[in-house]
Amino acid sequence: MTLGVFERGTGHEQVVFGYDRATGLKAIVGLYSTALGPGLGGTRFYPYASEDEALDDVLRLSHGMAYKNALAGLPLGGGKAVIIGDPAVAKTPALLEAYGRFVDSLAGRYITAVDVGTDAADMDIVATQTKYVVGRSAAAGGIGDPSPYTAFGVYQGMRAAAAHRWGSESLAGKRVGVAGVGKVGHLLLGHLLEEGAEVVITDVRQEAVDAVRRLYPNIAVAADTDELIRTELDVFAPCAMGGVLHDGNVDALAAEIVCGAANNQLAHPGLADALHRRGVLYAPDYLVNAGGVIHVADELHGYDADRVRQRTARIFDTMREVLTLTEKENVTPLAAANRLAEERMAAGAPAAASR
Numbered sequence: 001m002t003l004g005v006f007e008r009g010t011g012h013e014q015v016v017f018g019y020d021r022a023t024g025l026k027a028i029v030g031l032y033s034t035a036l037g038p039g040l041g042g043t044r045f046y047p048y049a050s051e052d053e054a055l056d057d058v059l060r061l062s063h064g065m066a067y068k069n070a071l072a073g074l075p076l077g078g079g080k081a082v083i084i085g086d087p088a089v090a091k092t093p094a095l096l097e098a099y100g101r102f103v104d105s106l107a108g109r110y111i112t113a114v115d116v117g118t119d120a121a122d123m124d125i126v127a128t129q130t131k132y133v134v135g136r137s138a139a140a141g142g143i144g145d146p147s148p149y150t151a152f153g154v155y156q157g158m159r160a161a162a163a164h165r166w167g168s169e170s171l172a173g174k175r176v177g178v179a180g181v182g183k184v185g186h187l188l189l190g191h192l193l194e195e196g197a198e199v200v201i202t203d204v205r206q207e208a209v210d211a212v213r214r215l216y217p218n219i220a221v222a223a224d225t226d227e228l229i230r231t232e233l234d235v236f237a238p239c240a241m242g243g244v245l246h247d248g249n250v251d252a253l254a255a256e257i258v259c260g261a262a263n264n265q266l267a268h269p270g271l272a273d274a275l276h277r278r279g280v281l282y283a284p285d286y287l288v289n290a291g292g293v294i295h296v297a298d299e300l301h302g303y304d305a306d307r308v309r310q311r312t313a314r315i316f317d318t319m320r321e322v323l324t325l326t327e328k329e330n331v332t333p334l335a336a337a338n339r340l341a342e343e344r345m346a347a348g349a350p351a352a353a354s355r
């Protein structure tokens with residue numbers, strides 16, 4: 001038997017189902033919390049096997065966005081939307097317009113953006129029906145790729161973790177393994193090399209490795225992520241897919257710090273405890289990879305690159321705050337980060353505005 005929204009007991013503030021008969025739109029918006037402001041989070045367009053699966057996903061993702069936005073210091077709550085269907089077949093301009101009207105009907109409690117299965121061109125269509133959308137194309141007044149800010153934020157989080165672990169934020173001379181050198185990973189390694197770190201990379205796509213090698217001919221390359229995990233590293237930076245650390249490889253990890261851009265790096269939350277017990281400092285992924293959402297959220301206020309850079313640089317301070325709490329309360333960095341986000345949500349918008 002499947003459970004209804006209330007029976008699931010996830011604590012969401014509001015869950016709204018949207019259906020459009022003419023276009024076949026089936027969408028769900030999940031709002032976990034609007035305590036700090038409107039819920040911001042992307043629209044995932046995905047061929048869910050069932051309505052139940054879609055509901056689970058939107059509840060999980062909107063919960064995650066609430067924590068991420070709160071820790072990023074944004075005056076925004078946590079929301080997310082899913083559209084049920086195969087985007088390759090079901091995504092039509094008329095359906096996206098209907099979706100835009102659905103978002104608009106929430107009168108600004110939810111602000112949408114891109115996610116898996118949607119892109120800037122789709123947001124341009126959504127924006128013809130509602131102003132509650134960010135992540136539009138540059139041609140339509142959007143602000144483009146968030147990856148440079150995501151990479152910069154991960155770099156700041158890594159420096160804060162280094163300061164906590166080694167007494168100096170400098171990564172010069174440290175050996176960092178970057179798994180996945182796509183949009184974020186290759187920019188992250190640029191920051192690292194500039195500071196004098198030694199970097200080892202891996203990627204499943206040879207062309208991604210070749211692109212890095214063209215810029216940095218002497219870079220060391222590991223055969224795959226598991227080899228990189230076993231390599232003598234100071235920092236392991238997962239910048240590819242989720243679930244990279246799992247029960248089968250966590251004990252082989254040689255690095256003292258894990259800090260990267262990938263979402264959901266741990267296959268299950270219990271691994272945060274396993275890493276902590278082994279003395280590995282795990283920088284919560286949703287804290288350090290928030291540069292992208294900070295960038296996209298700024299579109300709401302008339303984009304200002306300096307403000308985005310300053311806000312992203314604060315990931316350093318938040319990471320330090322989380323690690324101080326970790327020591328004080330003897331909890332994992334993930335538990336400390338969650339606690340800080342919950343405190344900020346409980347304090348609500350006035351406290352957020354005075355930060």
Ligand SMILES: NC(=O)c1ccc[n+]([C@@H]2O[C@H](COP(=O)([O-])OP(=O)(O)OC[C@H]3O[C@@H](n4cnc5c(N)ncnc54)[C@H](O)[C@@H]3O)[C@@H](O)[C@H]2O)c1
Nearest residue numbers: 146147150180182183184203204205239240261262263292
């Ligand atoms: N782009 C952003 O601003 C942003 C923001 C927040 C979070 N993230 C997360 O960061 C991660 C990287 O994002 P991106 O935008 O750089 O994506 P991307 O697709 O540009 O790069 C990912 C890279 O990882 C490689 N890869 C895939 N599977 C791999 C594996 N098993 N081992 C090694 N390499 C593998 C891919 O070939 C690719 O080069 C993703 O998990 C993404 O969700 C990105």
